[in-house]
Amino acid sequence: MQILTTKEALQQAVAASKQAGQTIGLVPTMGALHAGHASLVRRAVEENDVCFVSVFVNPTQFNNKEDLAKYPRDIERDAALLRSIGASYVFAPTPEEMYTEEEMNSTFSFDFNGLDQVMEGKMRPGHFNGVVQVVSRLFYLVQPDKAYFGEKDYQQLAIIHHMVERSSLSGTFGSLQIVGCPIVREESGLALSSRNERLSAAEKETALGISRTLFASLEWAKEPGASVKEVEHRVVDTINAIEGLEVEYYEIVDQATLLPTDTFEHAIGCVTVYCGPVRLIDNIRYA
Ligand code: AMP
Secondary structure (H helix, E strand, C coil), rough: CCCEHHHHHHHHHHHHHHCCCCCCCEEEHHHHHCHHHHHHHHHHHHCCEEEEECCCCCHHHHCCCCHHHHHCCCHHHHHHHHHHCCHHHHHHHCCCHHHHHHHHHCCCCCCCCCCCCHHHHHHHCCCCHHHHHHHHHHHHHHHCCCCEEEHHHHHHHHHHHHHHHHHHHHHHCCCCCEHHHHHHCCCCCCCCCCHHHHHCHHHHHHHCCCCCCHHHHHHHHCCCCHHHHHHHHHHHHHCCCCEEEEEEEEEEEECCCCCCCCCCCCEEEEEEEECCEEEEEEEECCC
8 A cells, every 4th residue: 555645646646547447446534534434445445446545634624723623633543544454545645735825715616506505514614615625626636436425424425426417417527436335333323433532431422312312213203293393303302401412403304405304205314413522413314
């Protein structure tokens, strides 16, 4: 496995792979890797001849400077994990390597057909612009056949699907296929997240209330006459009743449009909860 830190070295590695007729899988990450990331990388290794993993804490998708500063970073540990599961290349650039100063501060905005106006997009203005800025740059540099994203960040996955579908009209990313991968959880149910590293053991125990409530809500949804609004409120009230947790939003939306729905058919519930200062997200599909 090779660690690349410049766009030039990355493009040389990509060119060599393309010349050898190899298929390329790409897994974009922000590092502090865990078994959730590893599941994406394993799948990319299995399904492609070469697997590129990017490890880059993208400053343009953070609207909270403290969250950016405190984001865990450990490239040595990440590299050891990636080597052990068979990644071919790790791309770990500095922000200066990725962006010009102008790009770093740019306020350009993509059109997401409304997908960015709800939930995470509403709470974190500019977040998805930053995500698409970095992901489209990685697609351009790596020209992957397949790119892997977790359903843990469900709205992000929906937006990337949308971006690729739109651009495939103009052929920008060739025949790129976006592969969505299921959420990996601890045995306790807690969704794995790099941000869990910032939780104490006691806070982790508290955070379990999030997934427990989401799973319980699958049963609430089956109760005779249960409405989407009632289940939404019950989830919020149940989580907020746990000391140390505070819900930012819980929305049950259509899995494709991310718009509010009044049926559990094809619905997904997406939640953001503060556990102390740490912002955690999770989701659950109803049908
Ligand atoms: P991040 O490093 O948080 O930007 O995540 C990189 C990729 O890993 C994204 O596509 C995430 O959705 C995915 N991911 C993060 N946590 C999990 C998890 N627990 N299960 C599955 N995929 C995950």
